[in-house]
Amino acid sequence: GQQLNQSPQSMFIQEGEDVSMNCTSSSIFNTWLWYKQDPGEGPVLLIALYKAGELTSNGRLTAQFGITRKDSFLNISASIPSDVGIYFCAGHKGGGSEKLVFGKGTKLTVNP
Amino acid sequence: EAQVTQNPRYLITVTGKKLTVTCSQNMNHEYMSWYRQDPGLGLRQIYYSMNVEVTDKGDVPEGYKVSRKEKRNFPLILESPSPNQTSLYFCASSYGTGGAGYTFGSGTRLTVV
Numbered sequence: 001g002q003q004l005n006q007s008p009q010s011m012f013i014q015e016g017e018d019v020s021m022n023c024t025s026s027s028i029f030n031t032w033l034w035y036k037q038d039p040g041e042g043p044v045l046l047i048a049l050y051k052a053g054e055l056t057s058n059g060r061l062t063a064q065f066g067i068t069r070k071d072s073f074l075n076i077s078a079s080i081p082s083d084v085g086i087y088f089c090a091g092h093k094g095g096g097s098e099k100l101v102f103g104k105g106t107k108l109t110v111n112p
Numbered sequence: 113e114a115q116v117t118q119n120p121r122y123l124i125t126v127t128g129k130k131l132t133v134t135c136s137q138n139m140n141h142e143y144m145s146w147y148r149q150d151p152g153l154g155l156r157q158i159y160y161s162m163n164v165e166v167t168d169k170g171d172v173p174e175g176y177k178v179s180r181k182e183k184r185n186f187p188l189i190l191e192s193p194s195p196n197q198t199s200l201y202f203c204a205s206s207y208g209t210g211g212a213g214y215t216f217g218s219g220t221r222l223t224v225v
Contacts, residue, residue: 003154031211042116042202042216043155050211088154092211098143098162099170100214104154 006089006103013079014111021106022073023089031092032065032072038085079110114139116217118203124223125193133188133220135203143206144186148199161186193224
């Protein structure tokens with residue numbers, strides 16, 4: 001099955017730094033989603049993007065739906081220790097297909 | 113509290129012994145889905161359901177069965193588990209299509225020996 005190319009695989013940063021991660025695909029998606037997973041828990045939806053070029057914020061998080069509809073990025077500004085976790089991008093094609101495809105995740109570590 | 117509830121949280125079983133992982137949501141969601149999570153592979157969709165009695169295969173359906181007899185429940189059945197099905201399993205539900213964003217359960221860690 002198709003998977004999304006998510007990078008970087010892991011990041012080690014200092015508290016207060018900004019973070020950027022991205023996701024690319026060889027095919028077009030109609031929706032891009034970003035999730036965060038804390039240890040021992042299921043992923044939690046952070047941001048959903050529905051239109052090419054859309055830029056959406058949720059607190060210190062900002063995500064963009066790429067113009068080509070084949071990519072998306074997530075930025076976290078002024079990171080804090082509770083930002084630690086695994087971040088996943090996910091793409092949904094729609095058009096009657098209910099498959100939601102996930103990237104392999106970016107593991108974020110924040111040093112206080 | 114709106115949630116997706118999976119049971120059990122942890123399960124160790126032997127090869128070939130049929131098992132069922134239950135999933136229930138209290139949000140009246142139409143869409144439900146099962147994923148497995150493996151190190152280095154991310155989340156892969158096993159099966160999904162768009163409504164009662166409507167189910168379809170995801171990317172890795174082999175060795176699994178599902179049923180959707182009621183809107184709130186979506187059990188995952190392993191008729192004859194094998195060690196390669198050792199994984200972390202998540203059930204998820206959504207009010208609209210999967211593009212609306214799934215709400216995930218807390219996971220079931222399955223070990224098949």
